[in-house]
Amino acid sequence: MRTCNICGRPKKDSKFKHINKKTCKRCEFRWKRSFLRLLVHDRRLSAKERIANRLGYFGTAFIMISPYLLPYGNIGAITYVIGGIVCIPQVWVAKQWNLVLVNLNVTIGYLIYLLYNG
Numbered sequence: 564m565r566t567c568n569i570c571g572r573p574k575k576d577s578k579f580k581h582i583n584k585k586t587c588k589r590c591e592f593r594w595k596r597s598f599l600r601l602l603v604h605d606r607r608l609s610a611k612e613r614i615a616n617r618l619g620y621f622g623t624a625f626i627m628i629s630p631y632l633l634p635y636g637n638i639g640a641i642t643y644v645i646g647g648i649v650c651i652p653q654v655w656v657a658k659q660w661n662l663v664l665v666n667l668n669v670t671i672g673y674l675i676y677l678l679y680n681g
Contacts, residue, residue, distance in 0.1 A: 612656055619653025622646040626669070637680075643673040 564573045569590035578587045590596075608616065625646030633639030647670035654662040 615652040615656040618649050622649030622651075622653070622666075625649065637677060640673045640677050640680075644670050644677070647673070 566573050567587040567590055568585040574587050625642045629639045629642040632642055647666045650666045
């Protein structure tokens with residue numbers, strides 16, 4: 564007989580998944596606990612995801628700085644274009660296609676601005 568660490572009841576060894584398990588099968592698979600475990604997915608990022616994530620932060624910083632640089636010539640538009648291009652891998656890997664389109668729109672728009680007003 565062992566005691567479950569969740570409900571505190573003494574139960575037979577057959578009510579536990581394996582010998583080292585401290586939680587009985589019934590407590591472990593309650594619907595609330597299962598649902599909460601379903602919401603949390605703990606995993607390590609791949610190398611591609613890590614690089615894309617860092618590029619996304621880099622591009623976001625460029626996009627955030629760009630409005631303050633617009634009055635100083637073309638540097639603001641150039642940083643918008645660089646930020647839009649550099650942000651694309653992050654949203655591409657995350658499969659957030661609406662943000663891919665937004666970044667492409669920003670990039671194309673400011674490239675047209677640079678071509679005609681450059």
